[in-house]
Amino acid sequence: xxxxxxxxxxxxxxxxxxxxxxxxxxxxxxxxxxxxxxxxxxxxxxxxxxxxxxxxxxxxxxxxxxxxxxxxxxxxxxxxxxxxxxxxxxxxxxxxxxxxxxxxxxxxxxxxxxxxxxxxxxxxxxxxxxxxxxxxxxxxxxxxxxxxxxxxxx
Numbered sequence: 001x002x003x004x005x006x007x008x009x010x011x012x013x014x015x016x017x018x019x020x021x022x023x024x025x026x027x028x029x030x031x032x033x034x035x036x037x038x039x040x041x042x043x044x045x046x047x048x049x050x051x052x053x054x055x056x057x058x059x060x061x062x063x064x065x066x067x068x069x070x071x072x073x074x075x076x077x078x079x080x081x082x083x084x085x086x087x088x089x090x091x092x093x094x095x096x097x098x099x100x101x102x103x104x105x106x107x108x109x110x111x112x113x114x115x116x117x118x119x120x121x122x123x124x125x126x127x128x129x130x131x132x133x134x135x136x137x138x139x140x141x142x143x144x145x146x147x148x149x150x151x152x153x154x
Contacts, residue, residue: 004053005087005090006050006051007048007050007090008049008051009047010041010048010049011042011049012039012042014038014049015037015038016038017055018034018056018075019079020034020076021078021081023076023112023115024077026115026141027115029137029138030137031138041061041063044063045064046062047060048060052082052083055079056077056079057077057079057080058075058077058087058091060073060075060094062098062107068105069104069108070104070107070108071107072108072109072125073109074091074109076121088124088125091121092125095107095125095148096126099148099150106149107127108130108145108147109122109127110133110144110146113132113142113143114141122146123146126148128147129144130146132144133145
């Protein structure tokens with residue numbers, strides 16, 4: 001399938017359009033409903049939606065902890081499976097732009113340790129594994145912590 005991907009500013013209604021992958025469903029287990037999370041994440045920092053044509057396939061962004069530091073989040077829908085390489089390339093450009101345009105000097109993310117796809121995605125985005133966080137998930141699952149410090153071009 002040919003990719004016609006477009007990144008646009010995130011709207012909370014976009015989250016309702018996602019058909020989440022099983023890994024994303026597992027990562028969100030025990031957290032508030034998606035609509036509530038979407039409102040909180042939209043208010044906490046820059047966020048975007050990725051569409052393939054008219055279909056919303058992913059939403060993501062950064063929760064700004066304090067000036068220059070943020071935690072990345074991404075909800076990948078099943079539609080990503082049809083265009084995985086194009087999606088990863090676009091996501092990498094988005095993360096690079098966040099560093100350059102939003103003034104981040106450190107970005108980080110957590111990925112469930114048992115979600116191999118999420119861990120590969122983090123590495124493709126230029127993040128480095130920094131450690132393991134036992135009990136980090138709302139369901140007490142272990143997550144890996146990845147960080148990226150000023151690896152974007154300035």
